[in-house]
Each structure stands twice: as C-alpha cells, then as structure tokens.
Amino acid sequence: MKLKIVYFGASLAGKSTTVKKLYELLKVKGIAKGEFVSMETDEKRTLFVEMFLSSITIDGQTFEMKILTTPGQFRLHPLRKAIVQGVDGLVFVVDSHREREKINFLVMRETAAVLKEQGFDLYKLPVVVQYNKRDLPEALPVDELEPVCNPWGTRFVESVATEGIGVLESFSSIVKKVLSNYAEKGSV
Numbered sequence: 001m002k003l004k005i006v007y008f009g010a011s012l013a014g015k016s017t018t019v020k021k022l023y024e025l026l027k028v029k030g031i032a033k034g035e036f037v038s039m040e041t042d043e044k045r046t047l048f049v050e051m052f053l054s055s056i057t058i059d060g061q062t063f064e065m066k067i068l069t070t071p072g073q074f075r076l077h078p079l080r081k082a083i084v085q086g087v088d089g090l091v092f093v094v095d096s097h098r099e100r101e102k103i104n105f106l107v108m109r110e111t112a113a114v115l116k117e118q119g120f121d122l123y124k125l126p127v128v129v130q131y132n133k134r135d136l137p138e139a140l141p142v143d144e145l146e147p148v149c150n151p152w153g154t155r156f157v158e159s160v161a162t163e164g165i166g167v168l169e170s171f172s173s174i175v176k177k178v179l180s181n182y183a184e185k186g187s188v
C-alpha cells in the first residue's frame, strides 16, 4: 500500500528543516530509502518539492510512504496544488514566532481551499500539528496558538527542527493516524 504524507505550512516555518532531519533520522534506522531530493532557489527557499521514500512493515504488511513538503511562498501556489493531490495525511508545521501567527492561519485556510477543489476536506483528513521554533524567545505559548492553528483539536507536537527535536514524534503520530484512518475505512 502506498501512502502520501505532506508537510505544509507558512514559508520559513521549518518544513524543509523538519523533513531533512527526519530523513537523516530514518536513514540511521534504515527506514528511509534512496536519496533526499530537493530543489531550492538561491535563497534556500523551497522551489519545487522535497521528497523521500520510506517503508514500514506492520503485521507483515508493507507500507510505502512518500514524504513531501510544499513550497511555502505564495507565488508558488500552483505547485502546492499538485503536491497535495491524493494526500493521505498532513503535518501542519506552524512557525511559533509571534509575528507569524496570521500567516500560519492564512496558509492553513489556503491549503483547505486547495484541497476542497480536489474534493478533500482538510478538516476531516488525518492531520498532526507541529509547533516549530519552540526555542525562540519570541515563540507564542502553545495555549495561544492552539485556538488559531488547531481547528482539528488534534494531537500536537512541539519541535525545534534545527535540533531534530519533535521531528520523529510528529512523523510517527501522522503515520499512526493515517493507518488507523485506513483501518476504520476497512481498507487495511
């Protein structure tokens, strides 16, 4: 079975850092396959897509997972559409910096609109919220971020992606959610 997991969120929230760290951590465990593919602009912003493949075997059944990030910049909107197509689960990477509160929310709303065009409801898909940059002195308390960034009331993870903190937690959390979602639908 093939699964698609997409990391979305505002530009500079830390999606690329999260997924790169995740790749390194999974590679050490022997769970990541092949290379990490990335395309960036000269300013290190994600231009197109970053992705890698991973597979896990549970009870004799192997799940192939494709892990992707979306480019956060608004001018790259059309690419975001292609990336979320057929998604099975999402990680919402939130920039905890107090000045980024509004942009986090706008990107969530825009992602919901993109998915709606494709017949998906963001608020019903498996999602994990990852509050990133918890190391910043300007980080808002999670209690303040929750009402804005977690309309799912879903499990959240606090992270410092640059140090690899919280990265495996958000990933294992979304994998569990995606698998239990399939189990509920009776397709696993």
Ligand SMILES: Nc1nc2c(ncn2[C@@H]2O[C@H](COP(=O)(O)OP(=O)(O)OP(=O)(O)O)[C@@H](O)[C@H]2O)c(=O)[nH]1
Binding pocket: 009, 010, 011, 012, 013, 014, 015, 016, 017, 018, 044, 045, 046, 047, 070, 071, 072, 073, 132, 133, 134, 135, 136, 159, 160, 161, 162, 163
């Ligand atoms: N202090 C701090 N900085 C972080 C953290 N995570 C990422 N950063 C920094 O934030 C900047 C942006 O990180 P990226 O991972 O490139 O952000 P992105 O979400 O992929 O950005 P786009 O590709 O433009 O959408 C980089 O300079 C990172 O080093 C964190 O947890 N704490």
Ligand SMILES: [Mg+2]
Binding pocket: 015, 016, 017, 045, 046, 069, 070, 071, 072
């Ligand atoms: Mg990026």
